[in-house]
Amino acid sequence: xxxxxxxxxxxxxxxxxxxxxxxxxxxxxxxxxxxxxxxxxxxxxxxxxxxxxxxxxxxxxxxxxxxxxxxxxxxxxxxxxxxxxxxxxxxxxxxxxxxxxxxxxxxxxxxxx
Amino acid sequence: xxxxxxxxxxxxxxxxxxxxxxxxxxxxxxxxxxxxxxxxxxxxxxxxxxxxxxxxxxxxxxxxxxxxxxxxxxxxxxxxxxxxxxxxxxxxxxxxxxxxxxxxxxxxxxx
Numbered sequence: 668x669x670x671x672x673x674x675x676x677x678x679x680x681x682x683x684x685x686x687x688x689x690x691x692x693x694x695x696x697x698x699x700x701x702x703x704x705x706x707x708x709x710x711x712x713x714x715x716x717x718x719x720x721x722x723x724x725x726x727x728x729x730x731x732x733x734x735x736x737x738x739x740x741x742x743x744x745x746x747x748x749x750x751x752x753x754x755x756x757x758x759x760x761x762x763x764x765x766x767x768x769x770x771x772x773x774x775x776x777x778x779x780x
Numbered sequence: 781x782x783x784x785x786x787x788x789x790x791x792x793x794x795x796x797x798x799x800x801x802x803x804x805x806x807x808x809x810x811x812x813x814x815x816x817x818x819x820x821x822x823x824x825x826x827x828x829x830x831x832x833x834x835x836x837x838x839x840x841x842x843x844x845x846x847x848x849x850x851x852x853x854x855x856x857x858x859x860x861x862x863x864x865x866x867x868x869x870x871x872x873x874x875x876x877x878x879x880x881x882x883x884x885x886x887x888x889x890x891x
């Protein structure tokens with residue numbers, strides 16, 4: 668089944684403790700991206716990647732890191748999480764081109780205390 | 781910078797009604813316009829994608845139109861059903877491969 672898989676689904680952590688949220692897709696998509704969704708602010712792009720070893724900042728990249736060493740994986744790294752990073756996070760992927768819908772994972776709900 | 785708005789923010793209708801959701805964007809230089817559905821606590825599911833050269837797309841009871849010159853897209857849902865209850869989001873893909881999402885319209889279809 669074609670899908671985008673995020674792990675974990677839920678994560679509670681403390682301020683300053685490094686964490687990684689994994690994202691993997693099995694559709695051989697070139698494009699992958701991370702979003703956070705907050706009430707009243709909607710979905711905002713954190714980082715995106717056009718292909719292996721190519722990453723770019725989205726609208727809200729501060730406090731986050733990403734890497735794209737393999738085509739299928741695009742992990743999101745929070746080196747020193749803070750409470751304002753408490754949010755619902757989504758990974759998404761698509762083929763390149765204007766006729767390619769964006770496929771989303773089921774989300775990771777992160778709470779930083 | 782691209783900004784996307786959606787009207788109304790919330791909508792409640794009785795089952796069987798036809799309805800229209802609106803999406804407006806400020807920068808007409810978009811690659812495509814996509815409509816998504818989001819159920820509570822879940823990810824987004826792509827419903828329809830309209831390329832920049834197209835005017836509309838249809839899938840079952842859903843029809844989406846795109847007017848780049850006016851910066852508007854509409855999602856038409858025919859004969860609404862309770863299972864259509866969800867939040868509907870539109871997103872424009874800019875030529876820089878940056879998707880910009882609207883805030884969504886929360887739809888409730890009452891039996």
